[in-house]
Amino acid sequence: MLILECPYCGVHAEETELQAGGEAHLKRFGPGSSDEAFHDYLFLRENPRGVHLERWRHVNGCGKWFHAARCTQTLEVFGTYRAQTSAPPQDIRDKITAKRPGWTWREFEG
Numbered sequence: 299m300l301i302l303e304c305p306y307c308g309v310h311a312e313e314t315e316l317q318a319g320g321e322a323h324l325k326r327f328g329p330g331s332s333d334e335a336f337h338d339y340l341f342l343r344e345n346p347r348g349v350h351l352e353r354w355r356h357v358n359g360c361g362k363w364f365h366a367a368r369c370t371q372t373l374e375v376f377g378t379y380r381a382q383t384s385a386p387p388q389d390i391r392d393k394i395t396a397k398r399p400g401w402t403w404r405e406f407e408g
């Protein structure tokens with residue numbers, strides 16, 4: 299079972315207490331953007347076998363959204379961080395790099 303630590307209230311929440319919110323760090327494109335940029339924003343998502351950065355909501359707890367860095371293949375969690383963060387914190391990047399040298403995810407890398 300997937301267990302994530304909520305970075306706001308510190309609870310180690312089981313998957314049933316959480317709501318998955320899809321990919322983290324999406325760059326939003328709206329009116330005035332090109333059709334291609336808007337299309338990519340709406341439909342293109344990362345779907346890696348390995349390191350993934352995701353949005354989760356502590357729905358049966360404090361109700362806040364946060365980000366999680368985990369491996370989709372092994373379910374190993376590298377860390378969680380607040381949703382207002384625009385990039386994974388360096389300590390989490392270092393943890394990922396220690397276990398998955400050379401990892402990349404969109405514009406982020408170890």
Ligand SMILES: [Zn+2]
Nearest residue numbers: 304307356360
């Ligand atoms: Zn919480």
